[in-house]
Every structure is written in structure tokens, then in C-alpha cells.
Amino acid sequence: MGGYELTALDDESMGSGTRVVELGARFVAGDVRDSALMTQLAREADVIIHLAADTRVMDSIDDPAHNFDVNVVGTFRVLEAARAAGIQCVINASTGGAILGDAQPPVNEDMPARPVAPYGAAKLAAEGYCSAFSGAYGLRTVSLRFSNVYGPGSFHKGSVVAHFYKRILAGEDIVIYGDGSQTRDFLYIGDLIEGVQGAIEREATGVFQLGSGVGTTVTELIHLIRNAVGPAYPFSVRHEDFRAGEIKQSWCDVAKARRELAFAPTISLAEGLANTWTWFLENRT
Numbered sequence: 001m002g003g004y005e006l007t008a009l010d011d012e013s014m015g016s017g018t019r020v021v022e023l024g025a026r027f028v029a030g031d032v033r034d035s036a037l038m039t040q041l042a043r044e045a046d047v048i049i050h051l052a053a054d055t056r057v058m059d060s061i062d063d064p065a066h067n068f069d070v071n072v073v074g075t076f077r078v079l080e081a082a083r084a085a086g087i088q089c090v091i092n093a094s095t096g097g098a099i100l101g102d103a104q105p106p107v108n109e110d111m112p113a114r115p116v117a118p119y120g121a122a123k124l125a126a127e128g129y130c131s132a133f134s135g136a137y138g139l140r141t142v143s144l145r146f147s148n149v150y151g152p153g154s155f156h157k158g159s160v161v162a163h164f165y166k167r168i169l170a171g172e173d174i175v176i177y178g179d180g181s182q183t184r185d186f187l188y189i190g191d192l193i194e195g196v197q198g199a200i201e202r203e204a205t206g207v208f209q210l211g212s213g214v215g216t217t218v219t220e221l222i223h224l225i226r227n228a229v230g231p232a233y234p235f236s237v238r239h240e241d242f243r244a245g246e247i248k249q250s251w252c253d254v255a256k257a258r259r260e261l262a263f264a265p266t267i268s269l270a271e272g273l274a275n276t277w278t279w280f281l282e283n284r285t
Contacts (some may be wrong), residue, residue: 031052094207146187
């Protein structure tokens, strides 16, 4: 995001902050639930991009209290600090499928929320607090409902592409929960960044779906991954039962983001998977 001075706050639970420094940003080790630290950092900022979250659906089912604390209390701390500091804008990273539940795709911003796991419920609560701080205090907030984000730099992530790539590199089977017919919307990191920048610069407010707008089955994803990794990295696929709390069909309608954020994803899934695999090979040590 050219033209910005970036400070990254992270608790390093998923990896070291060294990479952030290498990319030219200032790094601060800490937690968004730390009110004093958030207040201090907010005074130095114009915009907060709130990405900190406990994002794993299955983990949220196992430990909903922790998920609530990180995702809801953490978001509240961010908003309180932003309000006190007079921040121009808070961009809140939200999610689509987990909030809306098993809704008929393509999902859009006007659909009623019916989360089926604590993670989705926590993200819905975070969106609610963003809306409330906007209405009550005039703080400009934008909740961007990310699809399944993948791309270079994602070795720490537990999302499907990163998870599959790490298993392939380790020589392990890929496990698919269900028959592979479940669909997801995969968004390349470069396209996501353009969407975030559009939300900041176009002074948007409210909720927006950010995705490719294309539904891809897990079976199709596996086919594209085989093409991306090539014959030098063969892998086997093992099927297990569907897991409770997971969405079976989800992709999004990005018409609102196209219209109001000038959001226009350009990287195909095949190209993005190839770019991501190259990065994983070069950074696996």
C-alpha cells in the first residue's frame, strides 16, 4: 500500500514480526486487548486496519470463550482507542460465510446473518460494534467480509490453501472433510489489498463482501493445486466426514464493492496458486 507509513501490532502467536520489518513497516509486539497499548498507538495513527483475530472455525467450537475474547473484546478495545484518539477510519476485517451460515450463494451484504459457529457469531458482534461506534460517535467504520484469503506470505495461516501446501511440502496426505463438493470463494492477497485501499481512500462506510465472486469446489481446488505444484510434489487425498459448524456452499457477490470501492479482482485462482506455491518453496525453511 504505497504512500502509507505502516505500524503493525501483533502478538506473534502465529509467527515472528521480523517479516514485517523486512517489508519496511514498524513492528510492535503486543495484543489488541491491551487498552493502554492500543490507546498509545492510536494517537500516532490516522487509520486503523484491524486484522487481529482468532480465525479458525473448529477452534472456536472447541473454545468459544477465547474466540469471543479475541474477536469481540479485541475489536471493542480497537474501537475505544480509535474514538479516544479521533481516528479518521477503522477498517474491520470480517468474514462472509461464517456470519451468514448456510445461505444460498452468492451471498451479499443484505442477507440475514445466521452464524453456525462461535467464530461467525463473534465476527457478527464485531460488525455490530463497528456500526454502533459509527452511529453513536461518528467514527467512520468499514467491515470488509473477506473470502478465503491466500497468497505469498501466508505460511503461518491455517486456511485451506496454506494448510494444503504445508502438508504437500511435508509429504503428507491432504484431508478433505466431505466429498469435495463444498464450495469456497478464494481471494488473492494482492486483490484484497486493493480492496482495503479502496475502502480507505473512497471514504466508504458499512459492510462489503470482498472475494473473487467465483465459487470453487474443493475438488476443483485440488486439481488446480496439482497443476501448480507439478509432478515433483505428488500427494494423495483422503476423505473424512463433514465437520459440524462448517459451511458447505459459499461464494460472494461483490457488486457493492465494485460499485463503491472500485474493487476489481484480477488474479485468477490458477495464477494465484502458482504464485503462492513459488513463495512457499522459497520460504519453507
